Amino acid sequence: MTDAHLSPRNIPDRLQGRGARILKSWESLLLVVAIAIFLGNSLASPYFLDPWNLSDATFNFTEKAMIAFAMALVIISGEIDLSVASIIALASTAMGYAVQLGVDTPALVAIGLGVGLICGMVNGLLITGLGLPSIVVTIGTMSLFRGLSFIVLGDQAFTGYPESFAWFGQGYFWWVFSFEFTLFVLLAVIYGVLLHKTNFGRAVYAIGNNQTAALFSGVRVARVKFILFLLTGLMAGLASICLTSRLGSTRPSIALGWELEVVTMVVLGGVNILGGSGTIPGVVLAALIMGMVTFGFGLLNVPGIVMSIFIGLLLISVIALPILWQRARRRLAH
């Protein structure tokens, strides 16, 4: 759907000196923004610099960031997965249903991850097996997966999760470091290594830059993409466990609209929406920025929907500004 070949931004980064420099500076720019927001928040509110408050603030982004890591890989490979929030809903509904049957925590975790994997597999099979465009497929499964939760739950809610299950969303690993935050750091390292230090990661970039060339160079394009959708499903399942555990209940509207926030996080992190470039450190910084902005707005008592306006503006301006900037530079060069 997106015309990859029509965009001047889709040229492989290593062939474009200036592009590489701009890309390199994107993460440093994010770092500067993150530090500025951190300082701004510390000055604006005396409660910000408390370790426990900061720890609370991390819950704003850890679950979304888990999905964003996998989503970054999917987007770098030139695809997209809009069904992640619906996978959270379906996995949460399955866990809630299991609780009513008296299932205990370890099995609940297995169910959450399992449902995520199955959903990812459905997406992957439709996209790589039948060769369908990922944007339409995942719009379809987005409505299918959440629709299934609606069939099971209607206007009801599942509650009564076992006490030990609460640890995933509310427990602390050590001192102020919550289980979720620890998991976030761990996953950041794993995905960073996977994308930047392995053959698999190089294959993801290769596919995103030129799928046909990648295929002819011996990259198993379909298999790599299938694995990416599996990973995204698995991450959504994991996020579902954390979110369900944190909320302690399941409604079919759980995590509504999260796909937008996850995509925003990835794009803000400097991943090219048309595929081919982006880094995990960028996504980590974007997660921190979005988390701190949300927390800061919360301290200022800004309603959630106004925050979503801000996120929408952020999404568009993050892509528009570099284009305008590049254009202005070109004009100056002439």
Place this chain on the structure above:
Amino acid sequence: MMAKLLKNREILLVVAIVALVALIALRFPAFVTPASFARVYNDTSILIILALGQMAVILTRCIDLSMAANLALSGMVAAMLNTAFPGLPIPLVILVAMALGCLLGMINGTLVWKLNIPPIVVTLGTLTIYRGLIFLLTDGKWINAHEMSDAFKALPRLGLAGVPVLSWLSLLMIALMFLVMSRTPLGRAFYAVGGNPHAAVYTGIDVGRTRFFAYCLSGTLAGLSGYLWVSRYAVAYVDIAAGFELDIIAACVIGGISIAGGIGSVAGAVLGALFLGVIKNALPVINISPFAQMAISGTVIIIAVAVNARAEKRKGRVILRKAEAV
């Protein structure tokens, strides 16, 4: 002859709809009466109008996820206008709603045209912005039936030759869109841009500007639907038509409009919308919970895109592509 007929997507869709209706009729003959059909059509009118706009956008290889939010914002402004000035003639209110819708569409179009931002990102962003604006405008308050003037609420229901104005309006839009798509340079440009943007450039078509016009069109139709929606259901609040953008895209995908651009027809969009309309209206008749509708639409989207992908397999391939064509 037969094989050619079977390959025609619109005819396949008609067959599917007839089969669906026949299936329902087997157990519930009451569903198959002219009056019932007229009711289903009337109920689907707004979706048809929106699907027509979305079709134009998808034909040019773009997508408009902000249509439902645009509808909600335009509808809310129409309702506020009516509440503030009950004496204002309704056609003027409709014009304002359409103009606002067009403006919101122009914002999408400008971002896609001038800044070359991928359409999905633009409209995902404006989707939240437009809906957020309703909240800023109203503070989350509702506008209820008793605050709207009678004329405001009555228009879509008004009968003209036994058919409600709402149905007439959608018929009018179908006719207009048919003319635009088949008889004007703009309509042909939509197909050209989606079919092969590079070739379109060489024939003298401005790809970006054509996309911009497609967004204006979808925005205007969303604005019109905004008034129709608010007056029909006699209520306006932040979340009206939330998630409806998916139904609109579903209608287009079911109607055989290729998400890769360049393929699709007015008849397809209308039939795709009607297919969803029949399902929606049949669910309560055959005693299936309305909660099942979302899952059914999702399944239908996936099946439709799979079927269409089979039919669209390219015969030839472009071997060399010029990256600097646009």
